[in-house]
Amino acid sequence: MATVHNITANSRKDEGKGASRRLRLSGHVPAIVYGAKQEPQSIQFEHNHLWMASQNEWFYSSILELSVDGAVQKVLLRDLQRHPYKQQLLHLDMQRIDENAAIRFNVPLHFMHQDSSPAGKTADVIVLHELNEIEVSCLPRDLPEFIEVDLSSLTLGDIIHMSQLTLPTGVTLPALKLGKEHDLAVVIAKQARVEAEETPVAAVAAEVPSTKSAKAAAAPAAAPAGKGDKKK
Numbered sequence: 001m002a003t004v005h006n007i008t009a010n011s012r013k014d015e016g017k018g019a020s021r022r023l024r025l026s027g028h029v030p031a032i033v034y035g036a037k038q039e040p041q042s043i044q045f046e047h048n049h050l051w052m053a054s055q056n057e058w059f060y061s062s063i064l065e066l067s068v069d070g071a072v073q074k075v076l077l078r079d080l081q082r083h084p085y086k087q088q089l090l091h092l093d094m095q096r097i098d099e100n101a102a103i104r105f106n107v108p109l110h111f112m113h114q115d116s117s118p119a120g121k122t123a124d125v126i127v128l129h130e131l132n133e134i135e136v137s138c139l140p141r142d143l144p145e146f147i148e149v150d151l152s153s154l155t156l157g158d159i160i161h162m163s164q165l166t167l168p169t170g171v172t173l174p175a176l177k178l179g180k181e182h183d184l185a186v187v188i189a190k191q192a193r194v195e196a197e198e199t200p201v202a203a204v205a206a207e208v209p210s211t212k213s214a215k216a217a218a219a220p221a222a223a224p225a226g227k228g229d230k231k232k
Helices: 017-025 047-054 174-180 201-207 213-217
Strands: 007-011 028-035 038-046 064-068 073-080 089-096 103-112 125-130 133-138 147-150 159-161 183-190
Touching: 007 047, 017 028, 028 047, 038 047, 038 089, 047 089, 133 174
Parallel strands: 007 064, 028 089, 103 147
Antiparallel strands: 007 038, 028 038, 064 073, 073 089, 103 133, 125 183, 159 183
């Protein structure tokens, strides 16, 4: 079950691009909260506090207890806009949750015991993580912060599919209901590609004659001068 984390915001009345620009210049981040059959609400965060929270994995995969002007509501982060090159958050979309309604949400995968597995101990084996997160469906109270993938017995040639993951109680994978073709590989252990050894340059030079030598070998031998040859 996911741990609930607390974040704080204030309501705002000014909307539009100009108002959002002024908020950012003052060190704040505009955001909106919607869902749960309630009207959308415009809010603002203090940027530095929000930035620190955004450095944690739980910020993206957990239920957040959002306090707005003292009133607390449970939300999930649905969208986050960042500045293209500055360390600045520009806007957030948050969705209120209904405790009694199932939600679909992407949670990260944590790969465990890879280094101690037979595949991890073998130098010429590559372990590929085909997926780093996966969409789950569950009630909010059952939402996990992450799903562990046990790789302790992984060997060369093994493929772990989504259907082989161990899920917490009450958690399902919506993709598996769409058919076997949606049972994607999560981890693959494959042989590392060995580059062909290059032939030493000296050996190549010994095997291939020079152009001059090749022409000499190909030219017909000159006929010996005969007695009937005319003198010039």
